Amino acid sequence: RKEVEQDPGPFNVPEGATVAFNCTYSNSASQSFFWYRQDCRKEPKLLMSVYSSGNEDGRFTAQLNRASQYISLLIRDSKLSDSATYLCVVNPFPGNTPLVFGKGTRLSVIA
Amino acid sequence: DAGVTQSPTHLIKTRGQQVTLRCSPKSGHDTVSWYQQALGQGPQFIFQYYEEEERQRGNFPDRFSGHQFPNYSSELNVNALLLGDSALYLCASSLRDRGLTNLGYEQYFGPGTRLTVT
Numbered sequence: 001r002k003e004v005e006q007d008p009g010p011f012n013v014p015e016g017a018t019v020a021f022n023c024t025y026s027n028s029a030s031q032s033f034f035w036y037r038q039d040c041r042k043e044p045k046l047l048m049s050v051y052s053s054g055n056e057d058g059r060f061t062a063q064l065n066r067a068s069q070y071i072s073l074l075i076r077d078s079k080l081s082d083s084a085t086y087l088c089v090v091n092p093f094p095g096n097t098p099l100v101f102g103k104g105t106r107l108s109v110i111a
Numbered sequence: 112d113a114g115v116t117q118s119p120t121h122l123i124k125t126r127g128q129q130v131t132l133r134c135s136p137k138s139g140h141d142t143v144s145w146y147q148q149a150l151g152q153g154p155q156f157i158f159q160y161y162e163e164e165e166r167q168r169g170n171f172p173d174r175f176s177g178h179q180f181p182n183y184s185s186e187l188n189v190n191a192l193l194l195g196d197s198a199l200y201l202c203a204s205s206l207r208d209r210g211l212t213n214l215g216y217e218q219y220f221g222p223g224t225r226l227t228v229t
Binding site: 004032034041042043044045046049087089091095096097098099100101102103104 | 142144146151152153154155156159161167169199201203205206207208216217218219220221222223225
C-alpha cells in the first residue's frame with residue numbers, strides 16, 4: 001500500500017460546482033497533514049494545514065478522520081482560478097521531518 | 112520578506128556531467144529540505160539540512176550530495192548525471208525548532224530548478 005494515495009482525477013467541473021478530493025494514508029501514527037496546490041510547472045504552494053479533525057478557510061474545507069486514516073478537501077463555488085493539481089501531504093513523524101506526497105489530483109474548472 | 116529562492120531556474124546537462132543547484136531559505140527559517148519531482152509524480156524527499164549537517168536522507172544514491180552554509184542557504188550536487196535525473200528539483204524551507212509542539216512544521220517551497228539531462 002502506498003504511503004499516501006489520492007483520487008487519480010482529473011476532475012473537470014463547471015464554475016460554481018462543489019468538488020471533493022479524497023486521500024488515504026498508511027501510517028496510523030502520522031502527526032500532521034497538509035493540502036498543497038501546484039499550478040502547471042510551478043512549485044507546490046501550501047493551501048491548508050490540517051491538525052485536528054479539520055479546518056475551514058473561505059471556500060475550502062479540509063477534514064481529517066484518524067480512525068479511517070482519511071483526509072478530504074472540499075472546494076465550494078469553484079472558480080476558474082482553482083484549476084490546478086492538489087497534493088495531499090502527510091508528515092508521518094513528530095517534528096520537522098520529511099513530507100510524504102501523494103501523486104496529486106488535477107482539477108479543471110470550466111466556464 | 113523574501114521567500115524561498117532557487118537558482119538556476121532551468122538547466123540542461125549531458126549524461127555523466129555534474130550539477131550544482133542552489134537554494135536560499137525564507138527569512139527566519141533555518142532548515143532546508145530538497146525534493147525531486149518527476150513529471151506526473153508528487154515530490155520525493157532527497158535530504159534535509161539543519162545546522163550545516165545532513166539530518167535525514169531519502170532513498171537516493173550517493174551521487175546526490177548537499178551542503179548547508181552558515182547563512183542557512185544550501186546546495187544540492189548531483190554527480191554522474193543519468194537521463195532519469197531529469198526532474199524539477201524543489202527546495203523547501205522550514206523552521207527546525209518549534210518548541211515542544213510536534214505540529215506547525217509547514218514547509219515552503221521555492222520555484223524549483225528544472226533539470227534536463229540529455
